[in-house]
Amino acid sequence: MSTPDAGLLVALVGNPNTGKSTLFNALTGLRQRVGNYPGVTVARKSGTCDLGDGQKVELVDLPGLYSLAAASPDEQVVIDALSGNIAGDRTPDAVVLVADATNLLRNLFLASQVAELGRPVVLVLNQADVAKEQGLRIDADLLSRRLGGVPVVLTSAWKGEGILEVRRAIARSLAQRATMKRVVWPADISAALADVAAAATADTGKTVTAADAQRLLFDTAPTTADRLGWTSAQRDKTLRSARDRVRNSGYNPMAAEPLVHYAQLRVALEGVVTEGSGKASRTAAVDRLLLHRLLGPLLFLGIMLGFFASVFWLAKFPMGWIQSGVDWTKTVIAPPLDAYPMLQSLLADGIVGGVGAFLVFLPQILILFLFIGILEDSGYMARAAFIMDRLFSWCGLNGKSFVPMLSGFACAIPSLLSTRTIEDPKARLATAFVVPFMSCSARFPIYALMCAAFIGPLYGPGWESVVMVAMHCVGLVFAVPTAFVLTRLILKVKPQPFVLELPRYQMPKPRDVLWRMWQNAAEFVSKAGTVIFAISIIVWALSYFPRDAAVAERIKAAHPTASAEVVKAKVQAAYIEQSYMGRFGKAVQPVFDPCGFDWKITVGVLASFPAREVIVSTLGVTYSVGEGAEADSQHLRQAMQDAKWSEGPRAGRPIFSLAAVLALMVFFALCSQCGPTIATLAQETGGWKWAAGSFLYMTTLAWLAATAVYQVVSRIG
Amino acid sequence: MNLEAVIVGAIVGVAVGWLARRWMAAARRRKEGGCAGDCGCSAKLKPKK
Numbered sequence: 029m030s031t032p033d034a035g036l037l038v039a040l041v042g043n044p045n046t047g048k049s050t051l052f053n054a055l056t057g058l059r060q061r062v063g064n065y066p067g068v069t070v071a072r073k074s075g076t077c078d079l080g081d082g083q084k085v086e087l088v089d090l091p092g093l094y095s096l097a098a099a100s101p102d103e104q105v106v107i108d109a110l111s112g113n114i115a116g117d118r119t120p121d122a123v124v125l126v127a128d129a130t131n132l133l134r135n136l137f138l139a140s141q142v143a144e145l146g147r148p149v150v151l152v153l154n155q156a157d158v159a160k161e162q163g164l165r166i167d168a169d170l171l172s173r174r175l176g177g178v179p180v181v182l183t184s185a186w187k188g189e190g191i192l193e194v195r196r197a198i199a200r201s202l203a204q205r206a207t208m209k210r211v212v213w214p215a216d217i218s219a220a221l222a223d224v225a226a227a228a229t230a231d232t233g234k235t236v237t238a239a240d241a242q243r244l245l246f247d248t249a250p251t252t253a254d255r256l257g258w259t260s261a262q263r264d265k266t267l268r269s270a271r272d273r274v275r276n277s278g279y280n281p282m283a284a285e286p287l288v289h290y291a292q293l294r295v296a297l298e299g300v301v302t303e304g305s306g307k308a309s310r311t312a313a314v315d316r317l318l319l320h321r322l323l324g325p326l327l328f329l330g331i332m333l334g335f336f337a338s339v340f341w342l343a344k345f346p347m348g349w350i351q352s353g354v355d356w357t358k359t360v361i362a363p364p365l366d367a368y369p370m371l372q373s374l375l376a377d378g379i380v381g382g383v384g385a386f387l388v389f390l391p392q393i394l395i396l397f398l399f400i401g402i403l404e405d406s407g408y409m410a411r412a413a414f415i416m417d418r419l420f421s422w423c424g425l426n427g428k429s430f431v432p433m434l435s436g437f438a439c440a441i442p443s444l445l446s447t448r449t450i451e452d453p454k455a456r457l458a459t460a461f462v463v464p465f466m467s468c469s470a471r472f473p474i475y476a477l478m479c480a481a482f483i484g485p486l487y488g489p490g491w492e493s494v495v496m497v498a499m500h501c502v503g504l505v506f507a508v509p510t511a512f513v514l515t516r517l518i519l520k521v522k523p524q525p526f527v528l529e530l531p532r533y534q535m536p537k538p539r540d541v542l543w544r545m546w547q548n549a550a551e552f553v554s555k556a557g558t559v560i561f562a563i564s565i566i567v568w569a570l571s572y573f574p575r576d577a578a579v580a581e582r583i584k585a586a587h588p589t590a591s592a593e594v595v596k597a598k599v600q601a602a603y604i605e606q607s608y609m610g611r612f613g614k615a616v617q618p619v620f621d622p623c624g625f626d627w628k629i630t631v632g633v634l635a636s637f638p639a640r641e642v643i644v645s646t647l648g649v650t651y652s653v654g655e656g657a658e659a660d661s662q663h664l665r666q667a668m669q670d671a672k673w674s675e676g677p678r679a680g681r682p683i684f685s686l687a688a689v690l691a692l693m694v695f696f697a698l699c700s701q702c703g704p705t706i707a708t709l710a711q712e713t714g715g716w717k718w719a720a721g722s723f724l725y726m727t728t729l730a731w732l733a734a735t736a737v738y739q740v741v742s743r744i745g
Numbered sequence: 746m747n748l749e750a751v752i753v754g755a756i757v758g759v760a761v762g763w764l765a766r767r768w769m770a771a772a773r774r775r776k777e778g779g780c781a782g783d784c785g786c787s788a789k790l791k792p793k794k
Contacts, residue, residue: 368749374756559767565760569753704771 036085037118038077038198039110041142042126043135044092045410045531047154051126051185052089053540055194079199080192088120095286096141096239097247104251110145111239113255122148122201124194129159129166129182130532132301133293140289143208144239149178150197151208156182157189158532165302174296176209186537211292216277217284220270221245227266228258245270246285311532315411324415329497331408336500337493339395340479346391347480354384370575374568378649382564385648385664386641387556389473390549396472397548398541400438405536409434414530423508424515429459433507436466437500440705444712454519458511460712461722464705465507467500467697470641474696475499477644481665482689495693502697506729560645567635567642567649571609579603604650623695623731624688624738626673633695640701687741691734699730 040055042048056075077087090106097103105114112119123142127135132153139151153159153166172180179197183190213221225241228234234256236244243252244267253263271281279287318324358376365372403409413430420430429450436443443463450456479492515521580599587595604610613627613634620630632646644664651667671683700706700723710719 370753371749374753559764562760562764565757566764569757707771 036121036202038085038087038122038124038202039120040087040089040124040126041106041110041138042092042154043094043128043138043529045529046092046126046128046135047185048092048126049089050537050540051124051152051154051183051191051194052087053543054185054188054191056087077198078195080195081199083199085121085198085202087124093138095138096243097249097285107243107252108255110142110147111237120147122150122198122205124150124152124198126152126154129153129156130162130164132166133290133297136293136297137286137289139208140211140293141242141285143175143210144242145237146207146210146239148201148205149208150194150201151175151178151180152190152194152197153180153182154185155532157184157187163303167300167302171296171300174209174300176207178206178208186534209296211289213288214277214279217274217279217288220273223273224266224270227262228253228256231260231262232256232258242285245274246281248282311407311530314533315530318408318411319414324411328412328415331403332497332500333493335399335403336496337490339392339399340476340484340489340492340496342395343391347388350388350390351384354380354388357384370572373572374565378564378568378572379561381664382567382645382649383556383561386473386560386645387553389476389644390552390556392472392476393469393552394545394549396469397545401541401544402536405534405541407531407533410530419508420511423512424521425455425459425462425511429455429511432459432463433466436463436468439468439470440464440466440702441708444705444708447712452521454521455515457713457718458514458519458521460709461514461718462507462511464700464702464709464722464726465503465510465698467503468702470639470702471499471696473641473644475693477647477665478689478693481668482684482686485669486686495690499693499697502694502733506698506733510725555641559639560642563635563639563642564645564649567609567631567646570612571604571607571631571650573607575603576606579606609650620731622738623691623734624685624742625692626671626683628671629683629688629692633699633701636696636701638701638703640696640699643696685742687738690741691738694737695730695734697730698726698733700726 040048040052052073052075055077074086074088077085079085088109090109091103093103093106096107108114109117110120110123123145125139125142127139139149143149151171153168153171156166159166166182168180168182172178179200181190181193181197183194185191221238221241224245225236225238228236228241228244236256240252240256244256244258253259274281274284318327320327357380361380362372362376365375400409403412413434416434417430420433429447432443432447432450440463443466444460447456447460447463450459475496479495483495484492579602583598583602584595587598590598605614609631610627613631616634617625617627617630620633625633628647628650631650632643635646636643647668648664651664651671668684669682673679673681673683706719706723709722710716713719
């Protein structure tokens, strides 16, 4: 048994919020590989698990689910993975079932269904420490005997307790191949299942297992039938007759499966769980406050304000260090290249200026994801979902829409893919349409730049977080009526029930939170070093060329008495204005003039249509080039604060007035500026119609809202 | 044409080529049913046939 064997595959299965992923992290030690199941965008997370005696197995963490009735693609993946029906993936040699020790009966329903697949099983009762706190005593040995001798282990994955026992239990299960006791079906249901299995086998010529027959008989969705290729006209007749037989035996065919399972599980659990005197649930006490009808939303708003205030306050110093590093890099690389002004400008203004302007936001991104991790792992994020669900149900969205919309605050693309969990296609379409309104993390750098350069210095640091929260709400404010019109008037979505399990509050595990923060930081830095790097070079080239020497001569001749510095600044300004970027920006600027954008901002806005975070590096390059290569200490913020209109009725007035700053942020909050999001929307809605509609709608809305903000604020201010 | 212009031209050319190649790879991934995003959710993966 101690021979190392990397060929064995063990699957981790359980209800959501049972600590499955924490157990997976504890067993694999973060040595994980994240991929996708073929053909679907359901993540396949796997890692190597040492069983403690030198034997190693591949452990795969399957998506959390409540039952094997496949209603969504990720549930189907679990069933297919456990049954060995995924092309190129192995059938698991054993299954680790993770159950919440404080809610055994409900959790064992899934375990009991998985038992039907006939795989060796290890039952892990996680959160045993909380069960103990609540006064619950669990006799694991008795439960093991009742379930047919499968290993039953009590753990607290969060505290790292019982992990070694789980490793040993997996090794024992692989060696002994003990399977869990299966449910005993009443005679009529058993006969109905046999009829279904026989008819499906005869029609398809494929082996139809007992588990397949149960899915065929009990599930309304035809996913198993489709997988087996059982599409004959005979299918409906057979299933109707089998369901009639179940009905005649006194069971509702759609409820027979849980009824039979639960009845037998109650018997198996008799004497296994005994209740002593425990502490009153802290979770319930805290929830009375945090989920209060009036206080709950107010506290939610307060938490968000504190969240963004902390992001600004904590990131201030490391951002200063990075900015100093960027300036220092410019001072080091620029002087040796004085004889090569073009190369000097490319390196100092284009690459260091562009990438540096983006990279300076790394501390804020790190702290942002640290706080998101803490909110998620503490259990508060599910409460936020609960609070917001009231709003969403009012606007006619399916309750399941909240999860994709919430994750849309990080990135719209995985959120669009996660709408696949919504069964109703119309509700799914409506959700996918409004997901891009959520303020993703790519919008964060422009908000942060505007807040740090203008809102903070003008109105005090407290206003930075207020504006930040407001900007994150702008998308929501437009998403709600959009969803209302879509669901109620255009698509006519029928309301669906939504069940949300609120996990217990717990202390977030530093290792898990820091790991996720690190992953996001690595992605941010990698983006700075690749896409932003390349785009900065292109933006530099477009704002540097053409560079006609006659322009400089003309300016020198026109200002014979001006100092060398003034002439140089005028030459730089003239060069950038007659560059390709300048000409293009000036040609398009009239469109954005009502929003208060000058031609440099216009260039930034247009360059940001493929990816909105490009605005920061574009402004970084255009303002660096405009200021001249020697302006090493001139931060982007300072350059923007000093920028003034050079002509027209606003000549001499600051370009970045409060009205323009707010208009720019509102524009970015609403505009559809992400190529991959548009493409993913087209892919998920099955064509370009909705994607094009979303692009036009969001961009028009952004322009109208930015114009309204600029016009109103500039008149008031 | 001087050496400086050649170096700058090469750097800009590589940046344009790299972005174009990346854009085409994303389009191909999308066509195969994968995610074309930069979010990292599945950009590293190619769905198996």
